[in-house]
Amino acid sequence: MTKKVYLDNAATSPVRDEVIAVMTQALQECYGNPSSIHSFGRSARSAIEKARKSIAAHMGAQASEIIFTSGGTEADNMILRCAVRDLEVERILTTRIEHHAVLHTAEILAEETNVELEFIEVDSEGQPSMSDLENKLSASPKKALVSLMHVNNEIGTIIDIQKVAGLCEQYEAYFHSDTVQSVGHYPWNVAELPIHFITAAAHKFHGPKGVGFAYIRKNTGMKSFIVGGGQERGFRAGTEPYHNILGMEKALDLALENMDKEKAYVKDLKSYFIDQLEERIPGIAFNGCSSDLEKSTYTLVNTRLPLNEQQALMLLFHLDLKGIACSKGSACQSGSEGGSHVLAQVLDEKQNRCPSLRFSFSIYNTKEELDYVVEVLEAFVKEGAVAKV
CATH class of the missing domain: 3.90.1150.10 (Aspartate Aminotransferase, domain 1)
Structure with missing residues (x-):
């Protein structure tokens, strides 16, 4: 063999065995639509909000700042597109080594809108140039969104996210980081970091596929990304995958605990x-x-x-x-x-x-x-x- x-x-x-057990129980015992007002729905809704509070606490965020998505790709698309549409972002600063969920979205936005797309230089280790980032931020008064992944998914380079966040704060730019390869592997506290948006996917830290979350700092002014219902505080319509969300909560609990x-x-x-x-x-x-x-x-x-x-x-x-x-x-x-x-x-x-x-x-x-x-x-x-x- x-x-x-x-x-x-x-x-x-x-997927961890403990995560499978939680998801199996959820599928068997709590199958109500979380938007329904009867006891089956209320039970599912209560569990989802408990999971949201738990995940938010792990990230140093408020529960209202956690939006459940289908994964990192959707969360990245959501943030970049809504930033241009709702936050008057006219410039996107990123690198050519980002995940394609960011890179392709930024390229399409540059084609479809008036947003300017600028690429920050990277060295042979995949580190973005802080001096080039600062030069680009200082070169124009137009509102900018900086999008730099925390851990590169191909070569593993870890950027100095604190330094990037500081530069963005100094020049009043929004900062988004694709943190799919780092959430569940490194500790996070967004309350102590001037960052506006991060993204995560459960299947990268021994959770289920098809679920992730976006952290969107409160009062940014972003509006609904997917319409059709009032789910996720009106930001993302669609019946929540209750079992996946509970599986993600359990996976993150175990990842951080151990x-x-x-x-x-x-x-x-x-x-x-x-x-x-x-x-x-x-x-x-x-x-x-x-x-x-x-x-x-x-x-x-x-x-x-x-x-x-x-x-x-x-x-x-x-x-x-x-x-x-x-x-x-x-x-x-x-x-x-x-x-x-x-x-x-x-x-x-x-x-x-x-x-x-x-x-x-x-x-x-x-x-x-x-x-x-x-x-x-x-x-x-x-x-x-x-x-x-």
Whole structure:
């Protein structure tokens, strides 16, 4: 039987057993429409609002500032589009290495409206230039929205979100951060951070797919994004997925309750994996700062293998045959014919010709699994070297 190793947790993570139990109970026992006034509906509504208060408390927010969505993509779309429509935003400042939920939305807004789209420079580690951001903020009096992800989903770079927030506050710009890769993995307190909007997706921290939330600071003036009902304080119409929301609440509870212990465990896995790769595969390199345990998230590493383009075509197929799941780029990108838009910005042309793989870890991985992956990669690279001779 082929061994199965799942190292694509940045794309989506396994759902915890405790989360499945909460969702199953919700589906079985509380199936009323939360908008109904009878006891079945009132019971569902009460549980949703309890979950909202719990999630808000974890984030340092007020319950009214948490809007449940179908996930991070919808939340990012919602915030960018409503900022332009409702907040008189005339400029969007972002980078070319954002998730496409932000990047494509910003590009479409620039095409469809009068909003100006400007890209902040990034270095080879994927860090946005603070001086370039400040120069752009100070260059125009037009109302701006800065959108910079906290943790890059492909190379794991962590930006100085406090510094970005400070610059936005100084120049009276709105600040949005796609925090899909950091909520549930790092502590948050939006009450102590001058940030207006963040987004999260439950399936990135061992919760269910199809649910997430947007934090929208109170009194920003945003109006309804999806119309048709009064749900989510009139901001997002549609019957709430009660079971998913409770599953997300439980997943976030557990993620934060066990954060220190689980972070140490996963960080040790990443460190061990990097050491083994460097020891056994000569010529391997790491993209961005993903091998730096302080500058990048502990949950992933992005590798570049010493293989030619022909061998690269077979690499993911070979790993899949060996039961190993990882990503060429982000999962949202892997079905496209083009390469990673992130790596295109941080690598030179020669580096970008080598195949890159993102491996992302969770509490359900083991060092024994990593040994197997390194063994498979080592054998594939050696076979390629023999073929070249």
